[in-house]
Amino acid sequence: xxxxxxxxxxxxxxxxxxxxxxxxxQGAVEDCFFQIPELRGxxxxxxxxxxxxxxxxxxxxxxxxxxxxxxxxxxxxxGCFGGEVxxxxxxLRRMYYNAHYxxxxxxxxxxxxxxxxxxxxxxxxxxxxxLGVVAKVGLEIGGAVIASRSKAQEIQRIIGGRSTQDIWCxxxxxxxxxxxxxxxxxRPMVADLLEFTQFSLQLFRDVVLANPTYLDLIANGPYTLDxxxxxxxxxxxxxxxxxxxxxxxxxxxxxxxxYEAKDYAEYxxxxxxxxxxxxxxxxxxxxxxxxxxxIDTSIYCATPLARLNVAERMATPKAQEAxxxxxxxxxxxxxxxLLAQHWARLVEMVQNAETLQLYCxxxxxxxxxxxxxxxxxxxxxxxxxxxxxxxxxxxxxCDANAICTSANLIVGTTNNNAPIQMVxxxxxxxxxxxxxxxxxxxxxxxxxxxxxxxxxxxCATHSLPGEMPxxxxxxxxxxxxxxxxxxx
Amino acid sequence: xxxxxxxxxxxxxxxxxxCDVAVLDTDAFILDIAAAADIRMWPIAVDGKYADIEAMxxxxxxxxxxxxxxxxxxxxxxxKLLRAKSKVLVAFGSCAHLGGIxxxxxxxxxxxxxxxxxxxxxxxxxxxxxxxVPESGVNGSTLTIPAFYKRVYKLxxxxxxxxxxxxxxxxxxxxxxxxxxxxAGELPPPGSVVGASDKALCEDCVRVKSEKRIKQFHRxxxxxxxxxxxxxxxxxxxxxxxxxxxxxxxxxSSGIPCRGCYGPLDGVVDQGAKLLSAVxxxxxxxxxxEIERIIDGLPxxxxxxxxxxxxxxxxxxxxxx
Numbered sequence: 001x002x003x004x005x006x007x008x009x010x011x012x013x014x015x016x017x018x019x020x021x022x023x024x025x026q027g028a029v030e031d032c033f034f035q036i037p038e039l040r041g042x043x044x045x046x047x048x049x050x051x052x053x054x055x056x057x058x059x060x061x062x063x064x065x066x067x068x069x070x071x072x073x074x075x076x077x078x079g080c081f082g083g084e085v086x087x088x089x090x091x092l093r094r095m096y097y098n099a100h101y102x103x104x105x106x107x108x109x110x111x112x113x114x115x116x117x118x119x120x121x122x123x124x125x126x127x128x129x130x131l132g133v134v135a136k137v138g139l140e141i142g143g144a145v146i147a148s149r150s151k152a153q154e155i156q157r158i159i160g161g162r163s164t165q166d167i168w169c170x171x172x173x174x175x176x177x178x179x180x181x182x183x184x185x186x187r188p189m190v191a192d193l194l195e196f197t198q199f200s201l202q203l204f205r206d207v208v209l210a211n212p213t214y215l216d217l218i219a220n221g222p223y224t225l226d227x228x229x230x231x232x233x234x235x236x237x238x239x240x241x242x243x244x245x246x247x248x249x250x251x252x253x254x255x256x257x258x259y260e261a262k263d264y265a266e267y268x269x270x271x272x273x274x275x276x277x278x279x280x281x282x283x284x285x286x287x288x289x290x291x292x293x294x295i296d297t298s299i300y301c302a303t304p305l306a307r308l309n310v311a312e313r314m315a316t317p318k319a320q321e322a323x324x325x326x327x328x329x330x331x332x333x334x335x336x337x338l339l340a341q342h343w344a345r346l347v348e349m350v351q352n353a354e355t356l357q358l359y360c361x362x363x364x365x366x367x368x369x370x371x372x373x374x375x376x377x378x379x380x381x382x383x384x385x386x387x388x389x390x391x392x393x394x395x396x397x398c399d400a401n402a403i404c405t406s407a408n409l410i411v412g413t414t415n416n417n418a419p420i421q422m423v424x425x426x427x428x429x430x431x432x433x434x435x436x437x438x439x440x441x442x443x444x445x446x447x448x449x450x451x452x453x454x455x456x457x458x459c460a461t462h463s464l465p466g467e468m469p470x471x472x473x474x475x476x477x478x479x480x481x482x483x484x485x486x487x488x
Numbered sequence: 489x490x491x492x493x494x495x496x497x498x499x500x501x502x503x504x505x506x507c508d509v510a511v512l513d514t515d516a517f518i519l520d521i522a523a524a525a526d527i528r529m530w531p532i533a534v535d536g537k538y539a540d541i542e543a544m545x546x547x548x549x550x551x552x553x554x555x556x557x558x559x560x561x562x563x564x565x566x567x568k569l570l571r572a573k574s575k576v577l578v579a580f581g582s583c584a585h586l587g588g589i590x591x592x593x594x595x596x597x598x599x600x601x602x603x604x605x606x607x608x609x610x611x612x613x614x615x616x617x618x619x620x621v622p623e624s625g626v627n628g629s630t631l632t633i634p635a636f637y638k639r640v641y642k643l644x645x646x647x648x649x650x651x652x653x654x655x656x657x658x659x660x661x662x663x664x665x666x667x668x669x670x671x672a673g674e675l676p677p678p679g680s681v682v683g684a685s686d687k688a689l690c691e692d693c694v695r696v697k698s699e700k701r702i703k704q705f706h707r708x709x710x711x712x713x714x715x716x717x718x719x720x721x722x723x724x725x726x727x728x729x730x731x732x733x734x735x736x737x738x739x740x741s742s743g744i745p746c747r748g749c750y751g752p753l754d755g756v757v758d759q760g761a762k763l764l765s766a767v768x769x770x771x772x773x774x775x776x777x778e779i780e781r782i783i784d785g786l787p788x789x790x791x792x793x794x795x796x797x798x799x800x801x802x803x804x805x806x807x808x809x
Contacts, residue, residue, distance in 0.1 A: 018633075020629075020631060022627055022629060030627065031626070031627050033626065033631055035631065035633055036633075039601070039602075039605065039620075039636060040502060040559065040590050040593065041590075041593045041596070041601030041604070041605070043601075043604045043605055043609065044593070044596050044600050044601040044603075044604040044605070045592040045593045045595060045596050045601070046592075047596075047604075048595070048788055048791065049592075049788055049791045050707060050787055050788055050791075052707060052708055052709040053791070056744075056747070057589060057592075059504075059506075060504045060506070060588070060589040060590065060656070061504060062504050062505060062506075063503070063504035063505040063506020063507065063508070063509050063657060064504075064505040064506070064508075064509055066504075066506065081709070107512075131522060134519075142519075143516065146515050146516055146518070146519075147515070147516075149512075150513070150515045153513060160742065161738055161739065161741060161742025161743075161744065162738050162739070162742070163513070164506050164509050164510065164513070164657055165506055165656055165657060165749075167738075167739050167742060167744040168742060168744065170708055170709055170744075171709040172709070175708075175713070175742055175743035175744050176715075176742050176743045264611070265610050265611050268611060269611055269612065269613050269614070270609070270611050270612050270613060271613045271616070272606050272612070272613065272616050272618040272619070272620070273618065273620070274618055274619065274620055274621050274624040275620070275621075275624045275626060275631040275633065276620060276633065277620045277633060279605075279606070279612075281611075288613055371712065373709070373710070373711070373712060374709055395610065395611075401787060402707070402709070403787055403788065408609045408610055408611055410611060
């Protein structure tokens with residue numbers, strides 16, 4: 001008789017994630033389902049609202065990466081008014097978004113990912129969280145992490161008035177400019193953050209790269225997928241987080257697509273399964289082929305590593321050094337080593353800090369021309385940004401009175417829904433062996449598969465740390481024959 | 489568990505995570521909380537422990553903080569569980585307090601939400617008719633997902649609540665002050681709104697106010713907003729007059745009108761009705777045709793009036809489920 005392992009609840013996915021693993025008679029993994037039971041219906045209930053209100057409504061999709069939704073929405077709304085934006089506003093938005101990236105990547109790297117590496121994949125679950133990390137690395141480093149994330153938040157507050165649940169972007173630009181005294185306040189924080197990114201890279205070298213076990217886990221573990229990569233690039237094919245062209249590159253490095261935001265629906269489509277609320281985007285021109293790896297697959301990743309895979313280089317010098325070091329260490333560019341996401345996140349953090357510095361040094365940044373008043377309602381707009389967790393698309397239409405008539409959202413993590421399904425199954429299939437009951441360490445190794453994606457099903461998973469509480473039940477027929485608990 | 493420490497739990501219902509970020513935004517104070525309290529559950533931060541919570545004695549927790557609205561049966565189940573196990577239950581943030589922005593879903597229907605997401609969006613797989621369903625058969629076994637409720641509820645629709653900490657999200661300094669009061673054992677009378685002012689937001693707003701007489705409303709995209717003058721006096725709809733202060737007037741200070749996330753003032757039952765009352769009182773006309781023209785400048789007034797409070801309004805929803 002076949003058995004089922006149910007991992008439920010996975011509370012750091014908004015409390016409602018669930019993994020069902022089916023085992024065959026021998027106890028090997030037969031199938032695996034990663035289910036997302038959450039739906040709030042933003043695409044429907046923003047209809048009927050004034051279009052300019054959307055950037056401050058959709059931020060509530062995610063309170064951890066609200067700026068991503070705010071920016072994608074602002075760009076889509078700009079499009080509904082013909083697309084003109086004050087050039088200074090674009091700089092200010094980019095500057096703000098750089099700070100947001102740093103906040104989010106610090107939160108993920110230190111609070112969510114670090115426990116697995118600083119404390120170890122099979123550490124005691126009771127300490128495998130951010131407080132355990134602080135205890136291990138010391139209050140000085142812990143304090144520096146807290147202070148750095150706080151500075152990244154504060155920079156956003158100074159520029160845009162708030163750091164969570166952003167309000168600042170309005171059609172044609174932003175609601176306030178940056179005053180010279182505010183820039184003066186920001187400068188030392190930016191310098192500190194730039195230094196902190198270098199500190200973080202060194203910490204990664206010392207803690208992860210210097211440990212052969214971790215290096216082996218990254219390079220030779222089951223955490224790989226033969227799927228394609230998506231991300232925004234600038235005109236020089238370096239990563240661009242706020243704008244640019246979407247580039248899709250296969251896992252061997254060949255460019256499959258390159259398109260403008262307005263053409264997204266020609267390249268991406270979404271598949272629906274009845275057993276989860278989250279849809280499965282795929283490369284439309286290849287068609288839905290199921291959860292299959294390989295050079296012909298239509299599945300892609302949109303993650304920090306995917307962004308570096310589609311990029312040919314970084315946009316700033318220190319980030320370029322970090323990019324080269326990373327790909328030289330993990331066996332070349334592009335890479336399929338999913339655990340390298342954590343490193344990629346640090347490389348991205350460097351580019352964001354360096355870019356932030358450049359904007360601070362821009363003599364025009366404190367100017368007054370931060371907004372133009374839209375003259376016409378043109379009725380449709382599509383905004384794409386790179387959310388921390390993947391390419392984020394907002395597509396709106398509105399009527400002549402600028403009232404929203406439709407909204408379509410393809411959210412960062414949604415892009416990765418199929419890869420997460422696939423890698424969860426792969427890792428479970430590799431680690432759960434016939435005749436051996438899965439223990440706590442194995443459960444964490446399964447978690448590490450999707451944790452690499454920093455999944456943000458409703459933006460809960462990545463804010464703080466540690467241990468995702470799991471309950472694994474082994475069913476035989478209608479009876480629970482074994483129960484394993486880890487933190488629940 | 490430590491006998492002399494406070495026993496606390498934090499949980500989210502239908503939420504975005506922003507309330508948890510507000511707790512994180514107290515920065516190093518987080519370490520003080522960890523020193524003063526055993527955090528028995530905080531899914532975002534430490535081991536979530538449904539089973540441990542279930543195994544607790546009633547009222548074993550000193551404090552439970554619940555953010556997010558009640559959108560499905562699991563939200564309600566955990567709300568009831570935490571209520572039973574806690575001496576004090578706090579509705580944290582706009583969604584738990586009033587229903588929040590997800591509560592705008594009460595202006596539409598479940599069928600419309602599902603139809604939009606899975607049948608009509610332009611990027612869906614061509615010809616797809618699949619809808620997620622609570623139970624589906626795969627490999628001869630059954631996969632289940634929760635069916636969500638037809639509408640959104642606020643926390644005190646399903647359990648009694650002791651305190652309300654408003655805001656979307658609550659300001660970090662207010663969160664810190666409330667938690668410090670809890671640690672010091674200095675709690676106000678049950679039923680109070682905490683971490684906020686008892687005066688309207690306008691009291692905290694630095695914009696210059698004079699007489700409010702309005703001949704024309706402007707949407708924020710239509711004009712260049714004066715950096716110093718009251719937004720409402722500029723004809724930009726602002727919920728400041730009918731919204732509790734305490735947020736630091738973050739939005740109007742940045743040139744953006746208030747949308748009411750801190751909720752109504754004491755004694756006000758329906759924040760949206762109060763906003764309607766405030767708005768019509770400043771319209772500068774006695775001519776019905778002109779009044780109509782002025783009001784036409786405020787499309788989707790319902791969506792403004794109940795931006796954060798639809799489930800707590802008198803009508804609660806536009807369609808009876």
